[in-house]
Amino acid sequence: MPDTEHTRHLLRHWREAVPQDRLAHLIRDVSRAQMRALQLRLATHGVSFGHWTFLRILWIQDGLTQRELSDLAGVMEPTTFSAVKAMESMGLIERRQLAGNRKNMHVFLLPAGRSLEKALVPLAEEVNGVSVQGLSDRSLAIVRKCLLSMIENLAADEAASSDPQVPNVK
Numbered sequence: 001m002p003d004t005e006h007t008r009h010l011l012r013h014w015r016e017a018v019p020q021d022r023l024a025h026l027i028r029d030v031s032r033a034q035m036r037a038l039q040l041r042l043a044t045h046g047v048s049f050g051h052w053t054f055l056r057i058l059w060i061q062d063g064l065t066q067r068e069l070s071d072l073a074g075v076m077e078p079t080t081f082s083a084v085k086a087m088e089s090m091g092l093i094e095r096r097q098l099a100g101n102r103k104n105m106h107v108f109l110l111p112a113g114r115s116l117e118k119a120l121v122p123l124a125e126e127v128n129g130v131s132v133q134g135l136s137d138r139s140l141a142i143v144r145k146c147l148l149s150m151i152e153n154l155a156a157d158e159a160a161s162s163d164p165q166v167p168n169v170k
Helices: 003-017 023-044 049-060 068-073 077-089 111-129 139-163
Strands: 094-098 101-109
Touching: 023 049, 023 111, 049 068, 049 077, 049 101, 049 111, 068 077, 068 101, 077 094, 101 111
Parallel strands: none
Antiparallel strands: 094 101
16 A cells, blocks of 8 residues: 555544554554654655654764663664664764773764754654644643553553562552
8 A cells, every 4th residue: 555545544444444443553553654754754854764763862862872772762772783874874973982981882973963953853843733733732731641641551550560569450
């Protein structure tokens, strides 16, 4: 199915086929649709969505180790290694060891990677704007509050699952 039809297909799926399907599926599909919309915009700048993820992190905190970058991006280290190698060959970042620490490789933005922030962040803001078009400020505040509550609930469940002293709440 062509990318341009994929999101319309999702909409039909949710409105007609399974309007009461699990909330987790709906959240996943919204996220995928937002990622696709951003990916289309990033491609005009020669940046993949995967590279976007790492650039966003480095714009906030430059000089991280590859392991720290993996952890913050929520991906496995081999994925980070491949992305870092590709971004390095594109001239966006450089890897280097810091004096006194021969063990860890740190990732630093080069001027080309830093300058992309001004071009790419507005694209993400545009996608966010498109995705909430027609929703009132009150509705957005409710959605945000609900999603944050869901994250808190899942974090508490995760903590309870990893601590044998805490009974699991169902």
